[in-house]
Amino acid sequence: xxxxxxxxxxxxxxxxxxxxTRKKEFVKIVTEMFGTxxxxxxxxxxxxxxxxGTDKEDQDIQNLKAQLVRIARNQPSWGQRRPLxxxxxxLLINNMxxxxxxxxxxxxxxxxxTMNGDLALSDKQMDDFxxxxxxxxxxxxxxxxxxxxxIILYPPALVNILRSFVTDEIFWPEDEILxxxxxxxxxxxxxxxxxxxKLWQQKQFCKHxxxxxxxxxxxxxxxxxxxxxxxxxxSDKSDAHANYYLVPCTVKNEMPKSFLDxxxxxxxTISLVFKLQKSSIPSALSFKLIGAVSxxxxxxxxxxxxxxxxxxxxxxxxxxxxxxxxxxxxxxxxYLTHVSSKSSISPDIAASIxxxxxxxxxxxxxxxxTSIGKSHQNANLSNLFHIEIGEVCHRSPCVVTISKANMNxxxxxxxxxxHSSRYPLLWFFNKKQNECPSHxxxxxxxxxxxxxxxxxxxxxxxxxxxxxxRDLVLHLGLELLDWQDIEDCYTGMSLIVIIMALHCWKTKRxxxxxxxxxxxxxxxxxxxDETRHLLCKVFREDTDLLDIADVRLQEIPHxxxxxxxxxxxxxxxxxxxxxxxxxVSSIKETMVRYHKDMYKQISDILRKWKSSIQVKPTIxxxxxxxxxxDTGGLDYLKKIxxxx
Numbered sequence: 001x002x003x004x005x006x007x008x009x010x011x012x013x014x015x016x017x018x019x020x021t022r023k024k025e026f027v028k029i030v031t032e033m034f035g036t037x038x039x040x041x042x043x044x045x046x047x048x049x050x051x052x053g054t055d056k057e058d059q060d061i062q063n064l065k066a067q068l069v070r071i072a073r074n075q076p077s078w079g080q081r082r083p084l085x086x087x088x089x090x091l092l093i094n095n096m097x098x099x100x101x102x103x104x105x106x107x108x109x110x111x112x113x114t115m116n117g118d119l120a121l122s123d124k125q126m127d128d129f130x131x132x133x134x135x136x137x138x139x140x141x142x143x144x145x146x147x148x149x150x151i152i153l154y155p156p157a158l159v160n161i162l163r164s165f166v167t168d169e170i171f172w173p174e175d176e177i178l179x180x181x182x183x184x185x186x187x188x189x190x191x192x193x194x195x196x197x198k199l200w201q202q203k204q205f206c207k208h209x210x211x212x213x214x215x216x217x218x219x220x221x222x223x224x225x226x227x228x229x230x231x232x233x234x235s236d237k238s239d240a241h242a243n244y245y246l247v248p249c250t251v252k253n254e255m256p257k258s259f260l261d262x263x264x265x266x267x268x269t270i271s272l273v274f275k276l277q278k279s280s281i282p283s284a285l286s287f288k289l290i291g292a293v294s295x296x297x298x299x300x301x302x303x304x305x306x307x308x309x310x311x312x313x314x315x316x317x318x319x320x321x322x323x324x325x326x327x328x329x330x331x332x333x334x335y336l337t338h339v340s341s342k343s344s345i346s347p348d349i350a351a352s353i354x355x356x357x358x359x360x361x362x363x364x365x366x367x368x369x370t371s372i373g374k375s376h377q378n379a380n381l382s383n384l385f386h387i388e389i390g391e392v393c394h395r396s397p398c399v400v401t402i403s404k405a406n407m408n409x410x411x412x413x414x415x416x417x418x419h420s421s422r423y424p425l426l427w428f429f430n431k432k433q434n435e436c437p438s439h440x441x442x443x444x445x446x447x448x449x450x451x452x453x454x455x456x457x458x459x460x461x462x463x464x465x466x467x468x469x470r471d472l473v474l475h476l477g478l479e480l481l482d483w484q485d486i487e488d489c490y491t492g493m494s495l496i497v498i499i500m501a502l503h504c505w506k507t508k509r510x511x512x513x514x515x516x517x518x519x520x521x522x523x524x525x526x527x528x529d530e531t532r533h534l535l536c537k538v539f540r541e542d543t544d545l546l547d548i549a550d551v552r553l554q555e556i557p558h559x560x561x562x563x564x565x566x567x568x569x570x571x572x573x574x575x576x577x578x579x580x581x582x583x584v585s586s587i588k589e590t591m592v593r594y595h596k597d598m599y600k601q602i603s604d605i606l607r608k609w610k611s612s613i614q615v616k617p618t619i620x621x622x623x624x625x626x627x628x629x630d631t632g633g634l635d636y637l638k639k640i641x642x643x644x
Contacts, residue, residue: 003071004043006030007064011050019050038278044071077136085119086129093139093153102157102208103217106130106141106149140221147224150217157208161218162227164199165191166249173202189251189308191228192244193219226284231291231551243551246308248287255312255326260335260395270342270423271397272354273388274332274361278369285364286311286327292360293325293353296549298616317349319581319615325357332361332385333397342391343444347429348541354387354427356546361385389424393417402428431543436533443535448519452538457506458578459538459628460521461498468530469498475524477510496574503584545623548642553620561640562610566602570631573601579625580609580617 008026011019026048034043047067052058072078092112096104113120121129130141130151140152152158163171165185172179181195196219200209209215222228228245290299290313300307300316307314312326320339325332336353338344365384390399398413405411405421412418422444436442452460464472470483482504490496506516513520522532569576577587582605590608594600610617619641626634 002042005047005049005064005067005071006044007049007051007060009051009053011058011060012052012054014050023048023050085116085121085125088116088119089113089121089129090133093133097154100207102154103150103152103214105213106151109151142221142224144224146220147217150214152221158218158221161200161205161208162222164202164205165196165247166227178202185247186250188306189246189248190244190306191247194243196245226282226288229284229287229291231295246287246291248284251308251310253309255307255309255314255324257395259314259324260392265337266392268339268341269335269337269392270345270350270426271390271392271399272334272336272357272424272427273390273397273399274334274357274385275388276330276332276365276385277383278330278365282368283311283327285368286325286332288364289325289327289332289357289360290315293356294554295551296352296356296546296620297323298554298618301616316615317353318621321345321349323353332357335392335397340450341446342423343446344450344539345423345426346539346541347426348431348543350426351429351431352543352546358387389427391419391424393419399424436536440533440536442532443518443522447539448522449517451516452506452518452521454503454506454584455578455581456538457502458499458575460534461495461502462575463534463537464498466494466498468528469501471528472521472524472530473501473505475527476505476520477513478505478508482508493571499574499578500584542624542627545620545627548638549620552641553623554616554618556610556617557619557622557637561637562606563603565606565633565636566599568636569602569626569629569633571598572629572631573598573605575629575631576602576625577605577609579628580605580622581612581615582608 006026008022014022027045030043030048031045034040035045037043044067047063049060049064049067051060051064055061089109089112092109110126113126127143130139131143133139134141137155140155140158142148165182167182169182169186172182178199181191181199185191185195197215200206200215209218219228223230223245227247227249229248230245290308293315294313297315297317300314300322311328312324314322314324316322317336321337323334323336325334327333334353334357336345336350362384369384386401388397388399388401389405390397392398393413393415398415398417398419400411400421402425405425408421410418410420461469473483474480478501483501486500486504487497490500518535522535525532525534573591574584574587577590578584586608587605590601590604594604609622615621619637623634623637626632626637
């Protein structure tokens with residue numbers, strides 16, 4: 001089995017006595033660091049080699065060689081007889097290496113094999129040969145889809161290719177365009193495919209990857225080795241076609257501690273913790289998780305800088321909701337935060353984030369464990385990790401098991417603080433239920449005291465009939481004349497009448513009723529004999545589009561697409577504008593400017609939305625709004641961007 005030794009360079013800078021002291025210190029340090037590691041049998045702790053690269057006769061180099069030989073002799077493959085029919089291919093590979101041929105299509109070797117007559121290998125024997133050569137470190141061959149069509153004859157060639165983007169700044173090329181690519185990658189953790197290909201156009205890399213097929217193969221190898229991480233979802237339903245990659249090994253900045261110190265952060269946040277059962281999980285796990293969720297929800301930006309850090313990131317759900325994912329050794333911690341309070345968090349969004357992370361963790365952990373010889377094809381999730389849910393307490397997650405949260409409405413933590421189970425259980429909300437269950441208590445007190453937003457009022461309006469809304473707003477304090485004026489202004493547009501009536505209630509000064517809260521709405525609904533659970537639906541989200549979400553939809557839609565959209569929509573400028581975050585006053589201005597021209601109204605709403613800076617105007621956000629409005633247009637975008 002592979003063994004790990006420790007060596008240090010530049011020993012010529014230390015005196016002999018200092019070397020002896022430092023060696024003892026280093027042995028102690030590495031033993032403390034890895035002595036309790038679950039795979040500590042693969043570490044050699046008793047010696048650290050101090051190398052002087054300027055001296056060919058350096059004794060520690062000789063000692064290191066001797067140690068490596070001893071380890072090699074102890075390998076299971078040492079002394080095994082190799083089949084005679086391997087010899088022609090081994091000689092051919094050695095000759096190609098001598099001719100500086102580093103990477104070849106597998107078909108070339110297969111064709112050469114057919115010319116060996118009686119010594120030709122069958123297909124199975126060929127794969128056995130290649131896998132054995134790979135295990136011995138002579139070549140690199142991955143018998144996996146998208147990887148098994150090429151063979152890396154000279155593994156150090158891959159190291160040379162890596163130097164094109166994994167390198168210290170002192171080794172960056174002089175070309176300013178290439179330097180800017182590397183600088184942007186270092187600052188953001190992102191490397192666009194077009195920029196990677198531009199780096200590979202340099203003379204020293206072209207010889208290793210001369211054509212597009214080889215370049216695509218190398219990219220897939222780097223993804224397989226977690227050097228590059230593709231933002232994609234790990235499910236059968238969706239596979240993102242990313243035009244960029246995350247580069248874990250180049251991201252060094254840690255998430256600022258201040259991110260957890262924001263005012264009222266704990267009161268606005270629920271937490272989710274995955275506790276991994278194994279400790280030897282590659283550090284790139286965090287970027288696979290971030291890559292998976294960022295195919296749906298984009299990484300947030302602050303002053304044009306993406307909030308992507310070493311083993312952590314901040315992602316944007318919408319203008320009012322964000323979540324943070326942090327990988328800490330054997331824990332994955334997730335914080336979901338709403339700008340006002342945790343009671344306003346959409347249960348569908350919380351459940352969707354949990355489901356995405358859980359499925360990704362399962363697939364990735366099984367892959368890692370299988371790659372080190374473990375069989376986990378039918379492994380239970382509890383053998384890989386277990387999940388705890390909770391809130392935030394003293395800048396850290398305060399969590400309990402799911403079963404405890406289900407059995408107890410609240411719990412007392414070790415710090416003596418009382419926590420409610422209601423909001424953490426949103427992580428496991430049943431998204432398939434359309435109506436509230438019989439035990440639903442209705443909106444929580446923090447929401448009831450809050451003033452509804454224009455978007456929340458619009459979603460409430462969809463559930464009301466014209467006559468019901470009339471009775472409701474009259475009970476809320478509007479005059480009959482107010483209602484009649486709105487009806488006259490929007491004749492024949494029943495839903496818009498309801499939306500504008502609720503907006504009028506929210507903005508008008510009503511004597512004796514200074515507050516405009518969900519409590520007022522609830523009281524009015526009781527008075528007109530409407531179910532209180534209509535308000536619960538205001539905070540529901542349709543998550544059907546998550547099945548098709550990927551990074552392609554995180555781009556800003558083209559102007560020509562937006563110009564063609566109004567013809568595929570009905571008269572929905574008001575609802576669409578509100579769902580896209582345009583204020584009602586701005587929507588009214590559009591409707592007055594383009595009176596009786598619904599196409600121009602929608603075009604103007606789309607223009608205002610695209611020019612907004614509060615939240616990135618992505619294709620996916622537009623799809624979500626069109627799905628909520630439900631007057632057409634969604635199929636139009638699917639056909640253009642997804643070919644559906």
